[in-house]
Structures are given as C-alpha cells and as structure tokens.
Amino acid sequence: VVTSEELLKEKELPKRLVVIGGGVVGLEFASIYKAFGVQVSVVEMLPTLLPTIDEEIPKRLTPLLKRSGMEIFTKTAVKEIRQEGESLIIQVEDGKGLRDIPADRVLLSTGRKPSFRGIKVDSLGLEIEKRAIKVNAQMQTNLPHVYAIGDLVGGIMLAHVASAEGIVAVEHIAGRSVEMKYKAIPSAIFTHPEIASVGSTEQELKASGKIYRASKFPFSANGKALALGESLGLVKILADQEGIIVGASIMGPQASSLIPELVLAVEKGLRAEDIARTVHAHPTLPEAIMEAAHGIDGKPLHLA
CATH class of the missing domain: 3.30.390.30 (FAD/NAD-linked reductase, C-terminal dimerisation domain)
Known part of the structure; x- marks a missing residue:
C-alpha cells in the first residue's frame, strides 16, 4: 500500500493497481497507469467520482474511463487489505455485498492534510485553527513577522494557490497593500x-x-x-x-x-x-x- 509520492519512486509497473479514492490524485494516477497498460480499478466510497466538481463532469467521465478498460466502483467501501502470496487482496463492500479485488499495488489517495513536520508550532506560539496554521488575508500568522503559505494553512491545497499566496506574503512584507483572494481559483x-x-x-x-x-x-x-x-x-x-x-x-x-x-x-x-x-x-x-x-x-x- 503506497502513497502517490511512493508510487512515483517505483522502478517497475505493477500488473494490477487498485486506487482507493476517486478524487483528483486518484484519477490522475489511474489514467497514467491505464495508459501504460496496467489493469486499474478505482474504489470510491461516495456515489460519484470527483465529488467536489460540477456533477455533470463525472457523469460524462465515468463511462469514458470504463470504456478504456478501467474498473470503477462507486458507493463502495474498503473493508480490509490482506496479503495472499505475492498478491494483495482488497475486500470491498457495495450494495450487492462483499467482493475481492486482487492487486500488486494499492494506491491510497484519500486526500491531503496540513503537515507541521520540522516546524515547532507550539514553542513558536503559532495559532492553529481547524488543524492548520491560522493566517489573515496577507498570509500573516498571529506572529506579525511570521508568514505561512501552502498546504499547512489549509484551504485549497494546490501548487498554484501556494504560489499566489507566496506572492501576496512577499508583497506585504515589502509594504504593499495586498490580500489573497480565493474567489476564482482554477482546478x-x-x-x-x-x-x-x-x-x-x-x-x-x-x-x-x-x-x-x-x-x-x-x-x-x-x-x-x-x-x-x-x-x-x-x-x-x-x-x-x-x-x-x-x-x-x-x-x-x-x-x-x-x-x-x-x-x-x-x-x-x-x-x-x-x-x-x-x-x-x-x-x-x-x-x-x-x-x-x-x-x-x-x-x-x-x-x-
């Protein structure tokens, strides 16, 4: 069972890949590995893939993925993952009961969360809100000389958002009147x-x-x-x-x-x-x- 970062480091393609989580990262990796000829299955607990975007898109995308040979399981929960010989067996449950899906690799792609690794949050006295570092519209923390951007401030965890937040922080440090706006963030x-x-x-x-x-x-x-x-x-x-x-x-x-x-x-x-x-x-x-x-x-x- 690996994360997306760990999967990228592997030298050989698996024959069978099961992706747990039908969100952005899960479907991107599922598409890449399917293009390489890997047998791919996607397991999503919610009724639809990509649940955060306009519902019309996954309705159109899902049949295309299935037509490519990808297995899609929605409204399906993972019950256990066990080793049998050299294979992994993912036991899942949907409205029809239990079933086993064999795999050589399992990609866990169920979301991201802020990481404070290497940051002494408590000793610095940084304020935490909803498991993320609290910042204002200028990306300032409760310590005026400390700014924070990216995944560890929560919100929209995308590289281009972190970049925009960094620009706002630097411009504010330089004395300019700026604020971070999240009204129109592209995905x-x-x-x-x-x-x-x-x-x-x-x-x-x-x-x-x-x-x-x-x-x-x-x-x-x-x-x-x-x-x-x-x-x-x-x-x-x-x-x-x-x-x-x-x-x-x-x-x-x-x-x-x-x-x-x-x-x-x-x-x-x-x-x-x-x-x-x-x-x-x-x-x-x-x-x-x-x-x-x-x-x-x-x-x-x-x-x-």
Whole structure:
C-alpha cells in the first residue's frame, strides 16, 4: 500500500493497481497507469467520482474511463487489505455485498492534510485553527513577522494557490497593500480527457436557491477539436440572472490551458456577453468557450 509520492519512486509497473479514492490524485494516477497498460480499478466510497466538481463532469467521465478498460466502483467501501502470496487482496463492500479485488499495488489517495513536520508550532506560539496554521488575508500568522503559505494553512491545497499566496506574503512584507483572494481559483485535473473548472458548480447553485442560467457546448461541434481527433467533452458556463459568469467547467482537449479565460471572467465579474462578443480566432479550441457564452443568452451559433 503506497502513497502517490511512493508510487512515483517505483522502478517497475505493477500488473494490477487498485486506487482507493476517486478524487483528483486518484484519477490522475489511474489514467497514467491505464495508459501504460496496467489493469486499474478505482474504489470510491461516495456515489460519484470527483465529488467536489460540477456533477455533470463525472457523469460524462465515468463511462469514458470504463470504456478504456478501467474498473470503477462507486458507493463502495474498503473493508480490509490482506496479503495472499505475492498478491494483495482488497475486500470491498457495495450494495450487492462483499467482493475481492486482487492487486500488486494499492494506491491510497484519500486526500491531503496540513503537515507541521520540522516546524515547532507550539514553542513558536503559532495559532492553529481547524488543524492548520491560522493566517489573515496577507498570509500573516498571529506572529506579525511570521508568514505561512501552502498546504499547512489549509484551504485549497494546490501548487498554484501556494504560489499566489507566496506572492501576496512577499508583497506585504515589502509594504504593499495586498490580500489573497480565493474567489476564482482554477482546478485542473490531468485525466484523459483533461478537466478544468472555476467558481460555483451547478449543484451548489441549486442548493443555494439562486436563479441561474447554464449553457453547454460540445467539443464534437468544434472544428479544431475534430481536427485533433479529441472531440469528447464540453464547455459548461454558469451565469446568474444578470448574465454574470459565476462558474465554469471544461472537459476536453487542453482544458487546463483553456480555463484561464473563464477564471478571468469569474474574478472580474464579466458577463457571458463579454466573452460572446469577443472575437475568437478560427479554428481554435477557445471558440467552444465563445459558443457556450452565446448559449447563456440562448443564441448559440453552431447548435440547433
């Protein structure tokens, strides 16, 4: 049983890999190892993979992963892991009862938590809140001369978030008036196809009771995606009743490189019309974003 860091250090590929946890890290490693020809099974306790992103994305992604030959078990709990000869046996339980899944390696990818290793939190007198070092909007701790960034402050544990927090901390140390904002943090998931998102999800908007509009444009109607032979997926944009973009999700080719346009829209409170009326080069993948933006006002160009 290994973590993602330990798995990366191994010199040989296992024949069978069981991934416990269907979140971002679990699915990225599952996709990588499946591409190398490894037999991969993913076990997730919740009803869906990637439970924190817009629910439409895992609904579309799951059948694609299964079609690639990957085994997906949702609503499934791991009961025990035992050694039998040279194999590991993972006993799981779902609504149909118990079953055994054999493996050569088990990847444990059930999330991250702040680590204070090497930091004398107590002797320094650093304030802890929710098992993380408490900081203000300038990344200052309760000790004015001590700043903290990254995973150990909790929140969104992503490398680009830590980088942004570091910039804020350094600029504040230099005497500038700055603060860290988490309104429009992009998420990128390097599965195949790629996934990226920013802002609110549709299920969050439904739960809030807010009036919203949703628009989707498939890459199967985008010329560049068709030319690349990567036409699976879509762009989905969510806007409030005034047309201001509050969230977006992309599943498809180069999703991680396409999301910044929508990150900027969420950060600056742009309307879908602002993107729709911005001329996009043709033929390009970003045209799918423009098309989805047109759809917010019910005016898609290349969808009936």
